[in-house]
Amino acid sequence: MAESASADVLGGLLEDDPTERLTWRPLLWFTVLRVASACVLFGLTQLERPLRWFGTADPELYWRGAVAYLIGAAVGVALLTLRRPRFNLQTTLAVLTDVGAITVLVHASGGLVSGLGILLVVVVAGGSLLVSGRLAFLYAAMASLALLAESVYRVNVAMQMPTYTQAGLLGAACFATAGMAFEMARRARRGTALASSRRSEIMALARLNTEIIQRMQTGVLVVDPQQRIRLVNGSAARLLGRRLAPGDQLHQVAPTLHDVLLRWQAGWEPGPAAADLWTPRFAPLGRGAEADLLVFLDDTGALNQQAQLLKLASLGRLVASIAHQVRNPLGAISHAAQLLAEDAALSSEHKQLTSILLRQSDRVNRIIEEVLALGRPQTVDTEVLDLKPWLEKVIDAHCSSHGVAPEIIRREMAPDLATRAAPGQLQQVIDNVLDNALRHSRRAPAPKVTVRARASATRERPIIEIEDRGPGVPAAERDKLFEPFHTSRADGTGLGLFMARELCAANQAHIEYYEPAAGGAGFRILLADRRRRQLT
Numbered sequence: 001m002a003e004s005a006s007a008d009v010l011g012g013l014l015e016d017d018p019t020e021r022l023t024w025r026p027l028l029w030f031t032v033l034r035v036a037s038a039c040v041l042f043g044l045t046q047l048e049r050p051l052r053w054f055g056t057a058d059p060e061l062y063w064r065g066a067v068a069y070l071i072g073a074a075v076g077v078a079l080l081t082l083r084r085p086r087f088n089l090q091t092t093l094a095v096l097t098d099v100g101a102i103t104v105l106v107h108a109s110g111g112l113v114s115g116l117g118i119l120l121v122v123v124v125a126g127g128s129l130l131v132s133g134r135l136a137f138l139y140a141a142m143a144s145l146a147l148l149a150e151s152v153y154r155v156n157v158a159m160q161m162p163t164y165t166q167a168g169l170l171g172a173a174c175f176a177t178a179g180m181a182f183e184m185a186r187r188a189r190r191g192t193a194l195a196s197s198r199r200s201e202i203m204a205l206a207r208l209n210t211e212i213i214q215r216m217q218t219g220v221l222v223v224d225p226q227q228r229i230r231l232v233n234g235s236a237a238r239l240l241g242r243r244l245a246p247g248d249q250l251h252q253v254a255p256t257l258h259d260v261l262l263r264w265q266a267g268w269e270p271g272p273a274a275a276d277l278w279t280p281r282f283a284p285l286g287r288g289a290e291a292d293l294l295v296f297l298d299d300t301g302a303l304n305q306q307a308q309l310l311k312l313a314s315l316g317r318l319v320a321s322i323a324h325q326v327r328n329p330l331g332a333i334s335h336a337a338q339l340l341a342e343d344a345a346l347s348s349e350h351k352q353l354t355s356i357l358l359r360q361s362d363r364v365n366r367i368i369e370e371v372l373a374l375g376r377p378q379t380v381d382t383e384v385l386d387l388k389p390w391l392e393k394v395i396d397a398h399c400s401s402h403g404v405a406p407e408i409i410r411r412e413m414a415p416d417l418a419t420r421a422a423p424g425q426l427q428q429v430i431d432n433v434l435d436n437a438l439r440h441s442r443r444a445p446a447p448k449v450t451v452r453a454r455a456s457a458t459r460e461r462p463i464i465e466i467e468d469r470g471p472g473v474p475a476a477e478r479d480k481l482f483e484p485f486h487t488s489r490a491d492g493t494g495l496g497l498f499m500a501r502e503l504c505a506a507n508q509a510h511i512e513y514y515e516p517a518a519g520g521a522g523f524r525i526l527l528a529d530r531r532r533r534q535l536t
Helices: 002-012 018-022 024-046 059-082 087-108 118-130 133-156 164-215 234-240 255-265 300-341 348-375 387-402 423-440 475-480 496-506
Strands: 219-223 229-232 278-285 292-299 383-386 409-413 418-421 449-455 462-468 510-514 522-526
Touching (some): 024 118, 087 118, 087 133, 118 133, 133 164, 255 278, 255 292, 292 300, 383 387, 383 423, 387 409, 387 423, 387 449, 387 462, 418 423, 423 462, 423 496, 496 510
Parallel strands (some): 409 449
Antiparallel strands (some): 278 292, 449 462, 462 522, 510 522
């Protein structure tokens, strides 16, 4: 367990962290140098003359000094693993250990004439690269004092030839090395800090760009020349109806988009695809066959909603003008018919004609009212609807306002369904379809109408289905169901289903007719994904 923890700590020193690059990682390499030097100097004690270059003056002292140096290097490894004590103190202890051990080895090898003293310059250089300026010059001073002490001891105690000149030169070399090493280290730290700062900024920008791309309502993909996905956001996965990940082959996970891409590369201009859910746009990221391709998937539902709002606004201005021109003469005709009906001398045949005139005037007036309501600018104040309880309330309100017994309408509603829509407009759609269903299944046994709420195949868009047990819609009439003013009733306006379709489009929903398996007529409303953008 301890060995595993040590390996983890030493492995962590090699990770790309700014603090590690400036402190503990350089100390790791300095420790490796110390261990290697100690092993080499200790290994020389195992050689016989003339291969033993050092320790000739006092072999026993040299052996003891080499062993002590090797033990000190091993302790340095342990301290580095524990990261105790703190960095500056640990570095200073390592330099002190090296200075003391090398000074002993120099003395045992016959003094500075052995050449071992140059190792102190290496130790001072290594320590100075790790610490601040004052400590660097402290290391140089310690090395110089150690060399001077060895020379004084050799002259005054051992009565040997003085080596003050060599000690002075090596001391000066230690100070010069400390100064240069400190300056190099200072510049390296400044460059590292700047690079770390720039790296942090770049990473922050990259995270910001990723967050922006992921939150875009437009689908975004980047595809390489081998048709592999390199980048994809959540909107693209939602519009394509499946999970996508970098590395997926486009033809496997999105065959429709792949086919559109191939046609675009052949010169075809893409349009709405995949049941009009998205429209692709392509932009090469560079030139040549090896360039990546940026793909945008525009949410056709949002674009259609915007077009629908513009159309309704234009229609509102048009019908307001028409209504002003038609309502005045219509009012005059209706008023004249009412006055004519009050004439006691009017024959029964004329009274019947007058009654027809009044009924048709009322019908035209209703048509004008419904057209005005349709063309009036709609404010789409959307909210997330918990579908099951909301639909229950809408059905109960419809039954109450139309005098319908609740048991006439069967309800099959899955839980945990939600959509984003304008509640008032969606309720108007449900009311229109329910009114039609109840009217055409008047003679059917209860339950006359079934209202079903379920999830779509991708489980991202809820569906409402309303089925009746009436005679159904003839095949020849189905294509005209949602056309304005198309009706099979003598007193109908033909605007109910047309308004339902327009209101669905304004809420990014879609309504269609289908024939239930049990017969009758059915209308399916594919509601908007709760996460999709709504225009207001």
